[in-house]
Amino acid sequence: MTTATNTPEDHGFRLSQLIYDTRYRSITIQVIAMLAFMLIAAFLIRNTIINLSALGKDIDFGFLFNRAAYDINQQIIPYTSDDPHWRATLVGLLNTLLIAVLGCILATIIGVIAGVLRLSKNWLTARIMTFYVESFRNIPVLLWILAFMAVLSEALPAPRAFRGEDPAASMWLWDSVAVTNRGTYIPAPVWGDGSLFVIITFLLSLLGIWAFGKYSQRRFETTGQILPNFWIKLAIFFVPSILVYFVMGRPITLSYPELKGFNFGGGLHMRNSMLALWLALSFYTGSFIAEIVRSGILAISKGQTEAAFALGLRPSRTMNLVILPQALRVIIPPLISQYLNLTKNSSLALAVGYMDLRSTLGGTTLNTTGRELECMLLMMLIYLIVSLLISSGMNVYNKSVRLKER
């Protein structure tokens, strides 16, 4: 052994070792790879510089501080056409995040329900869910978005139809919800004086629920007594907030939508572009999540359930303490990639005119300033950061539920 390893050193270093000696070859390969990578990068950058200078253009992000001059209908932060492009970009980004968050929530709900029902003993329900899953995941999401938009704008009544003595359409739920082909108007909360106290109380009671959970857990571990957790938590959730609400003289009121001028005014306006995108993305992604949930549950062997029953656990506790924790471990990783897909698919907002990041920065800003290189690079960077944040955030959660190997 010793002689074998010592032999090459006797001859000193030879150039051919860079190719034939496995110890040095990895360095050679890495250097070549690095050089090739840098060459390609340099080639692309050089071309870009030459092409840009031939056109008399430069790379300059200064346009982000110029007046944007266009309006955006859905704004989470205040925005007018006098604001600069970066603010329009931010409004678009927030809209993207909004649809991503709403979509992920609804898709999870739909997916879990469909996945569980697909395993249901009820033959008919299982078949319907199979039909739903197979039809949604085998048809492009873009087609679903367009189809949902077509349903919303063709099948629903225009605000005009609500007008007059004998309107062709009427509002839902005791005149509080107006469903029109311009969007759905729902009652919106109006924060009056003192509503701050209600909100603070509500947040405090959330804290209280968490503290109570800790306490009852500890009590359970020390004494073995189980408190009626659910009912107590429910009481903490509602009672203090409602008490403060009445004590403060009912500061929070609802503003109801009503027909004013051309449109409905008041209330919260959920635009059709958003609804169509939201529903389509949720149902599409939900069909994938249903499959994930189903295979996650199937992956838990039946012996686990039987063992839990043998220990005398009730079905609900079997689900909570035995099945779910194990199934989640199988479900979470593919779920993360579905959330990522949904976020990326939200860039199809363009098809229905939802003003997301792609429609603001990559759409109107790009078109009106003509800065396609800068806009595209910035947009890709933002999407990349959002994706990386989501996946790293979910990975942290994934680590926390992962099987602790000892």
Added chain:
Amino acid sequence: MSNTNSLSYVRKEMLEQQPAPRSQVGFTRWVRENLFSGWFNSILTIVSIFVIYKILAGTLPWLFGGVWDATSLEQCRTILTERFGNTHYACWAVLTERWNQLLYGFYPETQYWRANLAFVLMLASLAPVLFDKVPRKMLYLTMAFPFLLVWLVWGGTIWGVTSVAVGFILGGVAFKLVDRFGSMALSTIAAVAVALIWWLFIGPSVVGGLNAVAPLGHLQEVQSRDLGGFMICVIIGISGIALSLPIGIILALGRQSDLFIVKTICVGFIEFIRGVPLITLLFTASLLLNYFLPPGTTFDLTLRVIIMVTLFSSAYMAEVIRGGLAALPKGQYEAADALGLDYWKAQRLIIMPQALKISIPGIVNTFIGLFKDTTLVMFIGIYDMLGLSNAIRANAAWNGIYWELFIFIGLVFWICCFAMSQYSQWLERKLRTDHR
């Protein structure tokens, strides 16, 4: 006493077999067990029946009462009003008139046979890859198919594609010759050099000469912008997935390797591509790719899209193949090492054939995703099926027609994707039993 003796307390003869209670057999039992086994289940059943009834009652008359023969939406409505008194029925006539556009785009009508032939050849050449039972000789067709596809779809003489193929063959020959000296790196360099010399310096003049002397198999040339509809989706999808396979393999190997720089580059590329939406890459293809290429180079848009789609799917492909590599038992690697094979030989002879085989379901799933995503090309001005549905609606005769087109497009995609996903599930089941 005797009386009691003769009495028997045990029945001596068997009773006639009774039929099971009505509620425990046949249909009734099935219904009880599967539909009404508890109050919750019963509610579910009733809700389900209600949903099914609502959907069918709403759509069936619309679907089957449709008009198949008309030249415009207007005419459709007239016919429907005459027949039913209202227009709540489908107007399938738009499909009768435009189905060929939806499938072939603006491809010349007299040349449809070429597209059809290419499609059949595609299925035939995929067969040996997808099914074990197909004779291995068919793989030669698989190798020839890319060239046949280019020749059939775009037209021209056969010399152009033959020349490209000859380059590969020469490269392969050079590889074999130099391979005797035992260095993978050297033989690869030799193969690439020979192929490049042929493609860049010798090939073009030979092709020019042959075209002038014997324009063999000359087909009418078709421009890329005349391709469209279902055809462009298949072309982009298939070439994207086929071209991304070699890149994906290299990326997957790079990601697994111990070499820090190589690994960083591969991980960076994969995560970048997977982190951005496909539509931004398509916009890059249509807006920016010209900036990145040497001044004066222009590709046509279809080709730029294929390049971008290839890069896109190669990142996903790399992850699929990485999964395949990870699923291989460690013993395979160790066995290869024990035989004294070097890295490339081990990959080529032991690892890759097995890893690729178990990756096929994943590859098919990637393809399904990519195939569905080809609809996004409508945003950059390529007339795919959805783009054509817009163009058809732009025509005054069909202004305002939605569902008939959507249903047709959806059905085409559904058939393709469902078939592929069934295949991949079948293969997954088969592979699972292989390992047991």
Added chain:
Amino acid sequence: MKKSVFLGALTLAGLAAGTAMAQDSSTLAAVKERGVLKCGVNPGTPGFAAPDANGKFVGFDVDVCRAVAAAVLGDSEAVEYTPLTSAVRFTALASGEVDMLARNTTWTFSRDVDLKNTFVGVNYYDGQGFMVPKDLGVSSAKELGGATVCIETGTTTELNLADYFRVNNMEYEPVPVESFTEAQTQFLAGACDVYTTDASALAASRASFENPEGYVVLPEIISKEPLGPLVRHGDDNWGDIVRWSLNAMVAAEEYGVTSANAAELANGTENPEINRLLGVEGELGAMLGLDNAWALNILTQVGNYGESFEKNIGENTPVGLARGLNAQWTEGGLIYSPPFR
């Protein structure tokens, strides 16, 4: 493994087929050598540029492309049309993907100066207007406060709209849509009260409605939209060719030269201006680096400005536009060609 290498052939086959050296030092030389003009057009605006049932592009803007092809190559059909969305049009021109743009593009300062284009003229004077359903009871754009407005995203119309409502201190709700057809559908379904775009397009879409009388175009025109063909900066000779191809069509209408009588007039006339135009007298074609019969080719194969107008968007077509501002200067319009001298 080996098979996958072979599959890689497709890229290289494609590369070999698709690579083309364009953007020679001179666009004219490149076009002549290629034997075909690459022209960027709108993917679908009825009357201006749209593929017909065979996928062949026709329209008023398309005729400009055909005129240039006739002048340069002597064949108005030697054009390769590239449908371009509004987002990619300038990049496609700048990168040499197309030789010229004839795609209802508004001539603005920043597009001319900042984006390094050369607008060679105006072939249609347009302006942004509003269309509303009649039963809305609106007679002026000033009454549109609070209205919902359908608008195509990423166009100058979007900026004009924002400015107009801001200046007049009115609120509005923009409904961005992705394409012309989508806008029309939304508007007809009542998803917006108002549809705004170039007045020519408004007239065209109103004409295609089931019930045109139910809709009115409001009198206010809120912007100037001179639409014209453009080329990229840096090749003045090519710019001249496109400019004078358009001017030849305009001047021919003024002098009464049509596709029917051009060949006959080319034998020589009393009017020296016509003689110079049709190449009977002088060397105008050679000065452009073209054949002397360049304008004659345009007129016999494409026709003059008025003919093209009437054929594609005139009052007898479904689009049904009146000449209005786009009449000859002698008729009180703005269409005016500098002299051929």
